[in-house]
Amino acid sequence: MSRTMENKIGRLVSGIGQNAKDVLEKTKNLAVQVADQNDDGKFDMEDVSVMASSFGDAVKKGAHSLKETVDEKSKQMEIKTLKPFFMEDLNGFSMPRFIRVVERDKKHAESEICKGSIGFWADFNDNRLLNIFRDAMEVYGLSFYPNSEGEFYYVDPINKDNYIALDEYFNYLKQVRISELQKIAQDLGAKYFRVTYKEEKSSFTEKKAGGKIGVKSNISAEIEQNCNEKNYSKIEIAAEMRCPGHGPVEPQLRYMKYDPTISNLVEMRMNAQGALSHQTLTLKLSNSSGLKESEAAKIDAILKGLKCAGNLTVLSETKNEARRYLEYEIDF
Structure with a gap:
């Protein structure tokens, strides 16, 4: 091979090497820019620390968000189960005709969801019952006959604020x-x-009395009626x-x-x-x-x-x- 040909090949190889070097350098710079967390122009242990911290914050935020979701679902489930009734629920509320007065039970007393509640609902298929806590009876503004010591009450037909013990x-x-x-x-x-x-x-059974009644027009009608006499x-x-x-x-x-x-x-x-x-x-x-x-x-x-x-x-x-x-x- 002539010297002239060798020089051409050398220059070609040298050019290729420079291009490859440039590509590698650009790739390196891009990687450093991505990984450089403290903007000092190089990737070092400090950048690793910053990346780890950022990753940890992301994990913490995700866990916090997940906890909030779980807590909200748990809250809704507790409300659905305990069905608390609060004083603000009385605004524009029409009291049901049939109510129950009960002691405040442990699950309602200890629940944060039920804090401040004055009663709770109980469902029986399509029938709903309002249970009034005995220690909150006064806030309802109701009167009870013969007293407030009973359990089940039905409303007085002429006074919606007076409730009568069911047995009475x-x-x-x-x-x-x-x-x-x-x-x-x-x-x-x-x-x-x-x-x-x-x-x-x-x-x-009921006794019946049958008979025929004649009228002047010679039209007769057969009637059936209850005996007038009643037994008491x-x-x-x-x-x-x-x-x-x-x-x-x-x-x-x-x-x-x-x-x-x-x-x-x-x-x-x-x-x-x-x-x-x-x-x-x-x-x-x-x-x-x-x-x-x-x-x-x-x-x-x-x-x-x-x-x-x-x-x-x-x-x-x-x-x-x-x-x-x-x-x-x-x-x-």
Whole structure:
């Protein structure tokens, strides 16, 4: 090979080597820029320390974020389980008709989520029960009959802030209606009145009386009707009084407000101008009871869910009201 050819090859190899060196140098500079954490133009142990610290901060931030997510989910699960009820929940809140009064239990007392709670909800399929903590009863602004020492209460039908112990409910309504009939008689100026409580016997069969009625047009119709005679298991005089009598003053009806029989009596007496002298009325207690059968069935379902059902169901007692009457005899 001639010297001229050797010189050309040498220059070519030298050029290639320089290009490769330049590429390597640029790559190195880029790596140093990426790894250079303290901006001193070189990659050293200080940069390694800074990178380690940055990596640690990222890990800590990720762990903190994960902890917040877990804590939030745990909080929501606890709320869903304990269902706390707070004082601020009373704003614009309509109290349910049926409530329970309980002691503050350990799980609600020790939970940070339930701190400051005044009760909690309990669900029984489609039925929901508000449990009021006994130590927070006063904040509800309610009154309780006969006292606040009971467990289950149902709302008074004419006073939404008064709750009646469930075991006393039907007897309480019986007594207040008898008292109201006495007050009505006095306001209307009665000279005598008597209230008799009657309870119809329950039976599995009902006697029917069939007969034909003939009319002048020779058209006969066959009718079927209940026997007029009723058998009662209990009859007692609940109230009786003789009074001097006076001109009528319109009474303020409360429990008997929606009983059409009483409303009619008041209207006749106020407009009778002395023509009304004697009335005997039969009042069906179920007409003025605030507890309907559908609501009674829900209460029974809740009591069954709590394993608190007694030897009598609320539904059966509500149905019994249809067999109870107050006979109201009044003279003017």
